[in-house]
Structure formats: structure tokens, C-alpha cells
Amino acid sequence: MNKYLDTALEVQEALENRRPVVALESTIISHGMPYPQNVETAIHVEQVIRDYGAVPATVAIIGGRLKCGLTREEIEYLGKKGTDIVKCSRRDIPVAISKKLDGATTVATTMIIANMAGVKIFATGGIGGVHRGAEQTMDISADLEELGQTPIMVVCAGAKAILDLGLTLEYLETKGVPVIGYGTEELPAFYTRRSGFRVDYQLDTPKELAEAFAAQRGSGLHTGMLVANPIPEEYSMDGEAINGAINEAIKEAAEKGIHGKETTPFLLAKVKDITGGDSLEANIQLVYNNAKIAAQTAVELCNL
DSSP states (O other), rough: OOOTTOOOOOHHHHHHTTTTTTEOHHHHHHSSSSSHHHHHHHHHHHHHHHHHTOEEEEEEEEEEEEEESSOOHHHHHHHHHHHGSSEEOOHHHHHHHTOOOOOEOOHHHHHHHHHHHTTOOOOOOOEEOOTTHHHHHHHHHHHHHHHHTTTTTTEEESSOBOOOHHHHHHHHHHTTOOEEESOOSSOTTTTTOSSSSBSSSEOOOOOHHHHHHHHHTTTTTTOEEEOOOOOOOOGOOOOHHHHHHHHHHHHHHTTTOOOOOGGGHHHHHHHHHHHHTTHHHHHHHHHHHHHHHHHHHHHHHOOO
């Protein structure tokens, strides 16, 4: 066991007894929405996972310790501190540990810590990817690199709609990451169910997802698997409206010189403002939906 890792007792016991566990990230708590809505959402996501038969393991870095499974008090702490918590990707882990910092884990870092603990499935909102204009800026999320080298199934609503989805898919193909559409042949675009881009394969049940992931791990392929689960129809936003809001937010980010890891939270906040908060509600609902599918898949994986 990694000497910097603390696995919650409930999570550890579940893993030892081959019971299903689903990891959750903490950036959505500290950087995704305001307090107390962030804490309420985080607690409810954990409950959704329990309702479908799995144990939740929210991941974070607290006082330099890598945490796989948080207490209610720790979630409350992250929520209250909000953006004062450092957003931690792979590159930030060594200093966060050595300086005993608090860190909200991105998709990449959540994958790393979950893998250390032995958790195989992770539910999130949307992954990072290749940003629009990356041919000039080289702004590409570390999430994609992690998917290429860490054997975790990531259940999401596709890549965030603020990204260049075509280039994101190309990057994943280069890294050998299978992109599975859950009940769809088309990559969902986070707030909307359609993007115009095809996924690699469509699978329609949690059992099929579990079987494909077991085959990937069993054959020694040390890559992740991306499951793109469309936002429920009733919460899907109008494509033209959301793209208009995204374009406006991207223009403002460029004018203000915002780049790197500050880009995504800025763009998501601006889109929320432009859409009158509708995008935040969509974000919350798609996370709940992803937690459900991840938990169901984790249960099936334990039954194989």
C-alpha cells in the first residue's frame, strides 16, 4: 500500500470482500459549484451509488494525505473552502504531499488515487480534453494522458462541451483508449446528448460494460476505458443555445488571457451565468446519472 494513501475503512473492507466500489472526484466540490450546493450534491451522489448497490469513495488530498473515501466532515470542509483548495492534477501531487496541502482532485488525479487503492470504476461529470485552438496553445488536459496509462473505467457524459470534441476523440484513439457509448452511437457533449461524432462502440447494459472492462484488464491492456453516458433527455439543453454561450465564454477567456488549469472552471462559470443557471442544473443531473451507471457496472463487475 502506498505510504501516502489513506483508504477509508468502509472502502477498504468493500475491496477486501470483493464488493463494488465507485470512485468520485472532488474538483466538482471545490471548484464546480457554490457552497452549500456543492456539499449537498456530493452527498447525494454518494447516496445514489449506495442506492444502486455500491460503496462510494470520494477522492481528495487533505493535509498532504491521498484520500480514497471521505467523511461527511471532510466533504463539508472541501465545500466550504471552495476555490481556496488547490486544483490538483498529476503534476501537483508531489508538492501537495510534501507541503501537506489540501487538493481537489481532477479526473486524472482521481484515477491515480483510485488505482492505488484498488478501485476500478470512477464516475464523474465530463472529462477534460483538447481545448479549442490547441493547435496553437497546446492546451490539452492531463485527463487524456491518464486515460492512456491508468486502467480505470471512467463513466462520464462525454468530454466537456467547451472542448474540441473531434480532436479529443483523435487523441484518445492515439492513446488506445476505447470510447464506449452507453446506449448510443454518438458521443454526448456533456450538456447535450449529441455532438455529431461517433463513439468507437455502443454497449447497452451495465453487464456489457463490465464484461468489456474485465476483458481489457484481463488481457493486460493497461489503459483506461471511457464510457460516455448521455445526459437524461429531460435535462438535455438546446444545442444552439449552449454552443452560443460557450463561444461567448471562450471569447472572454481569450480577452482576459485565461489559460491552463484555470480555463475550464472559468468557462463553466461563465456558461452558467449566460444560461441563467440552467447549465449548473444539467451538470448536477448528469453526474447523478453517471453515478447510477457506474454503480450498476461495479456490481456487475463483481459478479463476473
